[in-house]
Amino acid sequence: MDSFEWGSGEIAGEEAELSFALFGDANVYSILVAAFSAGLSRDTAWNLANVESRFLHSFHLAGKVFKRGVTFVGDIETPIRHKIDAEHSYCVKQVDRLEQCFETVRRDDVVIIDQGVADYWRLQIPGKFLCFKFSEVEKNLLTVRAIVNILRAHQPPRSRVIVVGGGVAGDLVGFAAGILGFRCHYIPTTLLAMIDSSLGGKVGVNFEPWGKNQIGLFRSPVGVSIWTGWLSTLDDVQLRSGLVEALKHALLGGQTQLWHDLMDAAKSTPVNDRLIRSKILDVISIKQAVISRDPFERGERAILNFGHTLGHALETFATKRGHSVTHGECVAIGMIHALRLSAEYCGMTGVEEMISDLRLVCPNSKRLCKMFGTADDLPSVKEEILGLLLADKKASSNLSAATDSGHVKYVLLTAPGSIARSQSGAWTVSHPQATAWLDIVKTWNFLMST
Secondary structure (H helix, E strand, C coil): CCEEECCCCCCCCCCHHHHHHHHCCCCHHHHHHHHHHCCCCCCCEEECCCCCHHHHHHHHHHHHHECCCCCEECCCCCCHHHCCCCCCCCEEEECCCHHHHHCCCCCCCEEEEEHHHHHHHCCCCCCCCEEECCCHHHCCHHHHHHHHHHHHHHCCCCCEEEEEECHHHHHHHHHHHHHHCCEEEEEECCHHHHHHHCCCCEEEECCCCCCCCCEEEECCCCEEEECHHHHHHCCHHHHHHHHHHHHHHHHHCCCHHHHHHHHHHHHCCCCCHHHHHHHHHHHHHHHHHHHHHCCCCCCHHHHHHCCHHHHHHHHHHHHHCCCCCCHHHHHHHHHHHHHHHHHHHHCCCCHHHHHHHHHCCCCCHHHHHHHHCCHHHHHHHHHHHHHHHHCCCCCCCCCCCCCCCCEEEECCEEECCEECCCCCCCCCEEEEHHHHHHHHHHHHHHHHHC
């Protein structure tokens, strides 16, 4: 579908108060719900020709955050998602001491720190700061509203927001700041945030029941300060979770030696954080190279979602049921699935060793069975998981999980560092819904047997 045509008339909903608190407009939330309910994808243009003029601003606000921005037709020429930000460039700096992270903090900046980080490092962190408890379970618009209220109360005009914490903190505060038009400086305190989520300016939150990071913005920070000393407080589970994203970068960059070095760190007991620290800039450079070529995800940047199609679906599924699972564990499952598909459909060879490595950083069969069930249990959750897959930001337009017409889009490889391209030149490979489900069942049987 090239464009979606909206009906006219009053836009209303039960979440009007939340919508107004966030966007200064009571209709935005209902428009977002309508867009997701219609199964619209990021590449579906919103045709506003039949929308009453008094509602156009509401649609523009909703379109700006729907899957980080859509194209409009009818009354606007420039796609919001692709508009170049004059302040797009920023510096990623690795520092030697904790206090160097805060050297550029000005008096009127607001410093927001994850509560867990503050509890451990409070005495070493200079200046005044606000604490906030961040969690994946509460990574939603209600939490964004709370942060927006904090920033409105403390934020002078033209000042910055300094975010100290992991990926969830960066996403939530970054999105809240973006809504208000403020700029952020990130001080990532987890491995995952250092090598992935703090880079590239993508901020977003979950939107139920459509899944992870569905509402968001492209909002480049003013800078990122990386101090690897934060890693000393992380346990092996958190370090291995971050290592999964690092392994993904190494695979996409075709850097097999980096893959082996990172796996050496993961296999150590405890995890070899000293080796990790020595490789952080190598990992970061791979992602930065992709982002520099496609900052607003018009094409190539989609490859950074390798393993995330199924991974995000499983993470959302498990989190909703109260299971304790890390982002990295779910992405590891997704990467195993993507490697199996790469071998079957794209002729990739030598995947067995990489899959064997990834089994070390994803849940064992006992935990998988507890969280998701056996292959025999999968039919009972088929519609839910397919619904999450089809709500993925790469999925095809105007599709719903209730039909067999949907397509799931995967990032696949022909070899390390070589992305499989579709006939149209896209950076993803599209699989019909029915085929996608059969492939998931095969992967699940494999995981349960190894």
